[in-house]
Amino acid sequence: MPGPDGPAVIRSTLRQQIADALRDEILAGRLVPGQEFTVKEIADQYGVSATPVREALVNLSALGLLDSVQHRGFRVHEHTLDDYRGMLQARGLIADAIFRDLATTSAHHAVPAAAFVSVRRRGEEAARAATAGDLTVLIGYDLRFWRELSALFGNAYLSDFLHRLRVQSWVCAVPHLRRETERGGDLRGRLWSRHTELVDALTRRDAAHAHAIVGEYNAHSLDLIASLAAGTAGGAAAGPSAGPSAGPSAGPSARPSAGTSAGPSA
Template sequence: MEQAGPRSAHGSAGAGTPDIRTEAVRVPAQPQAADVDRERHAAPGGTGVRGEHTHSEAPIPRPRAESARPVVQRASVRGQILDALRAALVAGELAPGEVYSAPVLGERFGVSATPVREAMQQLALEGAVEVVPNRGFRVVERGTRELAELAEIRALIEVPVMLRLARTVPAARWAELRPLADATVRAASLGCRATYAESDRAFHRAVLALAGNSQLVRIADDLHRRAQWPLVGGPATRGRADLVADAAEHTALLEALAAQDLPVVQSLVREHFAGA
């Protein structure tokens, strides 16, 4: 998968790091004491990460035009912010090792710090970020070893399932999933990493759902999401051609599944995971 390059603690890009080329959000002025007190008591239970310092924090780039999200609505604000943060993480706009505060991220999305903090806490539970007391949240730094381990685990879980499905699912059912495979090709042609990541997971969820095991789908999707996070020291993005080639493997997999070609199914799935 595509990876984002490392940054220093103050947000300066390391040597050779691609320029994101997006507009930075200005750092808001520090709130007054009364505002801080209101924010502290507004959080559930009066606890959580508070007093994040923003004066030395790196500016946050706005999403690229092709991956821009709609303006956040009142309904399900936390869920929308969580989706937006996940997209920014996958796109490399939240760099590994960098610390981000809820107030600055809130300004980026036009909401208060509270729903951002709640969404970041969920990302912390997922292992994408870690809490930095009195500062905010640091994006976890991951290396190629972790990515290889995730690929191995995914193969151990999904290969046997897909081989069983290849033997039992009628060809007509695989044909019904062709629109999802085509959607990944269209997303890849846009060159937008976040959009492709969503369509990629949707395709794999649909395939595994035919096994009739919701727990399997949930676990596999979590592993898949983690495999899409950026790596330290890796390239900021994969080229459009790489994404299109990755998406083409979905079509090839459907054809192998429909033909009950078990050796090809096994080979395609393992190679797909290794190159994700």
């Protein structure tokens, strides 16, 4: 039986690296909604065996990012505007629970102001990227910002659930945002950038203000994606930006390594 550092651990690590890499390909718009691929194609792309690839694809399917297609492989899931609306609602409910806990005056639960310093730095970078319209950098810092912020709550299950929801909501929004830039649209000044204001409200333990900020964030995001999906912000109809790939050449382009990071490059 393999020891704690044996093949089982190595395979698990490789599986997670592949899952993270594929997730990043979806967030970057290089794997588009409706695009299909097989386990063999991904394994050949990464130069690994089929087993960790299959496990990674099954994990991503469980997260709602991929669909299993019988006898054909996997397909990037195509989300609807209703999906996005539901994700935002769920995110808001979880955020409210976290904010109430972070804002409590209880000595047992109170989070010191110093704990927010690192989160605020992430927020500053996210806000800077949003203002510049740099979607790739924004996604990376935004995911890290919310991951660190939710970790202050002290409940790993809740933090992980919120992270999954935020990844799913970005995956849902990315095709519309990427398509807008491909049409020559400018995202500068159109992406939410009040991360530091939210941190400041929580530092003051002002849960009501934090709730209002996130409510505005969700309304802003829904309005933007709805307008892009309807074609009112760029003149094109909604739908995937590209059809299924004709082969593995349109799939992921980088091989995962031990240094592969979770989340988009920032």
